[in-house]
Amino acid sequence: MAFPIFALAYGFLTTFILTSLSRNRREARPDTPVLSLIGHGLMAASATGGCLALSAAAWASLAA
Numbered sequence: 001m002a003f004p005i006f007a008l009a010y011g012f013l014t015t016f017i018l019t020s021l022s023r024n025r026r027e028a029r030p031d032t033p034v035l036s037l038i039g040h041g042l043m044a045a046s047a048t049g050g051c052l053a054l055s056a057a058a059w060a061s062l063a064a
Contacts, residue, residue: 014042 017039024031031039 010042010045013038014046017042 017035020035021031021039024035
């Protein structure tokens, strides 16, 4: 039950942050430090999640 709620919140947050960052670039405005920090945090969380998913798949294929 918690995973779908987390995935939905992560999707909404990611959409909001990426839309805000691209709008700032389009309008040639500087990004706020908090927006950049959250964007980098989401990028790190996505990369970590991808690495964990790949390692779980590799571990499962070795165990089979």
